[in-house]
Structure formats: structure tokens, C-alpha cells
Amino acid sequence: MHLSRRGFVTGLASAVGYAGLRPGNLLAAPVAAAKKAASDVSAIITAAAKKRMVEYDGMAKMSSNENPWGPLPSVMDAMNYAWKYANRYGYPDGGLVEAIADHHKVKPENILLGAGSGEILDVMALAFLQGNKKVLGVEPTYSTVYQRASQIKAEAIKLPLNKDYSQSIPAFIEAANKHASEIGFIYLCNPNNPTGLIVSKAEVKQLLDGIPKDMPVMIDEAYHHFVQDPNYGPSADYVIEGRPVVIARTFSKIFGIAAMRLGYAVAPPALIQKMKPYSMSSINSIVKWGAVAGLADTAGQKRMLDMTIKNRDKAIAEVKALGYEVLPTETNFYMVGIRREVQPVIDEFKKRGVAVGRPFPPMTQHLRVSVGTDQETARFIAAFKEIFPATPRTTAGA
Ligand code: PLP
Numbered sequence: 001m002h003l004s005r006r007g008f009v010t011g012l013a014s015a016v017g018y019a020g021l022r023p024g025n026l027l028a029a030p031v032a033a034a035k036k037a038a039s040d041v042s043a044i045i046t047a048a049a050k051k052r053m054v055e056y057d058g059m060a061k062m063s064s065n066e067n068p069w070g071p072l073p074s075v076m077d078a079m080n081y082a083w084k085y086a087n088r089y090g091y092p093d094g095g096l097v098e099a100i101a102d103h104h105k106v107k108p109e110n111i112l113l114g115a116g117s118g119e120i121l122d123v124m125a126l127a128f129l130q131g132n133k134k135v136l137g138v139e140p141t142y143s144t145v146y147q148r149a150s151q152i153k154a155e156a157i158k159l160p161l162n163k164d165y166s167q168s169i170p171a172f173i174e175a176a177n178k179h180a181s182e183i184g185f186i187y188l189c190n191p192n193n194p195t196g197l198i199v200s201k202a203e204v205k206q207l208l209d210g211i212p213k214d215m216p217v218m219i220d221e222a223y224h225h226f227v228q229d230p231n232y233g234p235s236a237d238y239v240i241e242g243r244p245v246v247i248a249r250t251f252s253k254i255f256g257i258a259a260m261r262l263g264y265a266v267a268p269p270a271l272i273q274k275m276k277p278y279s280m281s282s283i284n285s286i287v288k289w290g291a292v293a294g295l296a297d298t299a300g301q302k303r304m305l306d307m308t309i310k311n312r313d314k315a316i317a318e319v320k321a322l323g324y325e326v327l328p329t330e331t332n333f334y335m336v337g338i339r340r341e342v343q344p345v346i347d348e349f350k351k352r353g354v355a356v357g358r359p360f361p362p363m364t365q366h367l368r369v370s371v372g373t374d375q376e377t378a379r380f381i382a383a384f385k386e387i388f389p390a391t392p393r394t395t396a397g398a
Contacts (some may be wrong), residue, residue, distance in 0.1 A: 133184025
């Protein structure tokens with residue numbers, strides 16, 4: 001089953017498919033590192049697994065809005081500490097639910113944990129779309145709720161974005177009132193993925209004041225840590241007011257533990273109780289300790305925010321200097337208007353070892369790019385210049 005080390009590495013070099021790359025370019029170092037890492041574990045994983053690992057490790061990963069630098073050190077330290085409970089059931093968990101409740105100034109009964117906020121979104125759809133109810137949201141947005149809805153044969157009412165790609169609050173209010181009896185809940189992603197645009201604090205209030213009082217609203221705040229616009233505000237206060245609002249949060253972004261799978265909901269107890277039967281309650285002990293440490297580590301969060309904003313704004317400035325528009329993002333990703341269909345462009349980036357975001361219909365002439373490390377950013381810009389060569393200036397008389 002196992003290849004020799006040499007055979008494995010040589011085989012991978014061709015299998016990975018970086019043939020189009022020139023020697024000495026930015027890709028060589030990461031691919032070499034990936035091959036070394038794979039050869040280090042070559043005795044314990046299959047050839048197929050190694051191939052996937054080298055391919056994955058060699059890519060500049062700018063497709064999934066992760067934290068490219070990895071977990072906050074404080075989070076890793078706490079998780080390492082918690083290994084001592086890995087062999088136990090009924091272990092201490094660091095008081096995560098209480099820590100989250102304190103963080104939002106709510107009670108533990110306002111909190112539901114999920115294996116990622118993706119699970120919270122799933123649970124929301126399962127709990128609130130029974131009996132042919134519909135979810136109301138925009139398109140494009142983060143599509144987990146719509147996917148889950150379609151799996152359970154529930155429908156979605158999808159509103160178009162405004163011309164400037166913002167979400168139309170008047171359109172939400174109109175549709176919510178018009179279809180009031182059909183709607184199970186509203187999904188508002190704020191900031192929105194894939195656009196990176198926010199809905200302001202005033203607009204959130206306008207929305208909540210304008211819809212039927214008992215209509216549940218899920219506000220997905222996965223990227224709230226990155227927002228710098230003073231007009232934005234997190235919405236947990238509406239939970240304290242007792243409005244039927246469910247806030248979804250994640251530890252996958254600024255805390256850098258996407259693969260550890262932890263997110264949560266903040267909502268009035270009645271809504272939490274309605275969601276609970278659909279949740280799997282399968283959070284591991286180690287990530288809970290990491291999350292408690294991460295919440296307390298505001299300096300670490302700030303450091304990560306600064307690194308993110310620095311690399312994001314640098315990349316955006318370079319793309320703009322090449323003549324391309326970028327939407328005004330408040331997140332760890334940005335959308336570039338590329339003036340051509342995006343799928344072939346995604347393929348071109350992939351050939352150059354750069355993973356970028358998938359297409360987000362109907363915005364099929366926009367490319368979503370996640371913030372990367374310095375090296376990933378350099379690789380993205382180098383690939384961008386190759387894929388979008390500058391058009392030569394026409395000289396007089398030419
Ligand atoms: N919500 C939004 C808007 C996202 O972009 C993502 C992931 O990228 C999630 C939720 C789910 O994140 P996770 O399940 O890792 O918490």
C-alpha cells in the first residue's frame with residue numbers, strides 16, 4: 001500500500017499538476033514544504049491520502065475565509081492543557097457556556113453550542129421550517145440555510161441585492177409582511193458572505209421594527225470581529241430585549257479553529273428550547289477549553305484583526321492598481337469585479353496553486369478572495385497579474 005519515499009514524492013510532483021508554473025516562482029517553496037511534511041508521515045497514511053495532503057498543503061488557501069495564521073497561541077495552550085481530559089466522559093469543560101453568556105451579558109439558557117455555526121444554521125432551518133414554512137433572505141448570501149431548507153423540501157424566498165450589492169431592508173420588510181403566514185424565519189448574514197458588506201445597526205433596527213413582532217430572525221455574525229465601520233453593531237441586545245432574534249457566532253474565523261468545529265447561538269430561551277432537539281450536542285472537550293481562552297484573549301484577537309486588515313488592504317490596493325473594482329468589504333475576504341465569467345478564472349488560479357472562492361450566482365463576474373498570509377497574498381497577486389495581463393496602452397496613431 002505504501003510507496004517508497006522517493007517514489008511517493010516524485011509521483012506527487014506530477015499528480016499535483018503544477019506543470020504550468022515556472023521554476024523559481026513563488027510556488028516552489030510551499031510545494032517543497034508540503035512534500036517534506038507528507039514524507040514525514042509517509043509511513044502512516046495511504047498514498048491517496050498523501051496525494052491529497054501534498055496538493056492541499058501546496059495551495060495558497062484563499063477560498064474559505066479562514067484565519068490563514070492558525071489558532072491564537074492562547075487558544076492552543078488551553079487546548080493542550082485540556083488533553084488531560086481526552087480519555088474522560090463528564091469532564092470539566094472550562095465553563096464555556098457561562099463564558100459565552102458573560103461575554104454577551106445574557107444567561108446560560110440563552111446559549112446553544114454547535115459543531116461550528118454551520119450546525120447552528122442547520123438546526124435553525126430544521127427547527128423553524130417544519131410544516132412548509134419558508135426562509136426569507138437575499139441572494140447571494142451564505143447558502144447553508146438554503147441548502148438545508150431544500151433538503152427538507154422547504155422553500156426559500158430570495159431577494160436580489162441592491163445595485164451596490166447591499167441588502168435591501170425595505171425589500172425584506174415588504175416580503176416579510178406580504179408572506180407573513182408562510183415564513184418560518186428571516187436569515188440575515190451581517191456582514192454578508194460573499195459580498196463583505198454590512199447592514200448598519202440602524203438598518204437592523206429598521207428591519208426588526210418593520211416585520212411581524214413574532215417572526216424569528218437569524219442574524220449570522222460570523223465575520224463581526226473584522227468590522228471596523230462604526231455604523232455596525234452586534235445584535236445580541238435584541239435577545240436581551242426578548243425579541244425573537246437568534247445570533248449565530250463562530251470560533252472558526254478570528255480564533256483560527258475552523259477545523260475544531262465550534263459555534264453557538266444566542267437567543268431567547270424559548271427559541272433555544274425549540275432548536276435544542278435538533279442539535280447533536282457533539283462538541284469535543286478540547287475545543288471548549290480553547291474557546292474559553294480565545295474569548296478572554298482580546299489582545300490576541302486584536303493582533304489577528306490587525307494582521308488581517310493589513311494583508312487585506314494591501315491586496316485590495318494592488319488589485320485596484322491593476323484597474324479592477326473591489327467591493328467595500330468589512331470582513332476577511334473581498335470581492336473583485338473581474339468583468340468576465342468567474343469559473344474559468346477560478347480554474348486558472350487553481351492551475352497556479354491558488355485556491356479562490358467558488359462562483360456566487362448571480363454575481364458570476366465577481367471573484368471572492370480570502371485574506372492570506374504574506375506569502376499567499378504574493379502568490380495571489382502574481383497569479384492575478386498572469387491571468388489578467390495589463391492591456392498595452394494604445395499609442396497615438398496605432
Ligand atoms: N456563516 C457564515 C456567513 C460563514 O461564512 C461560515 C463559514 O464560512 C459559517 C457561518 C460557518 O462557519 P463554521 O461552521 O465554521 O462556524
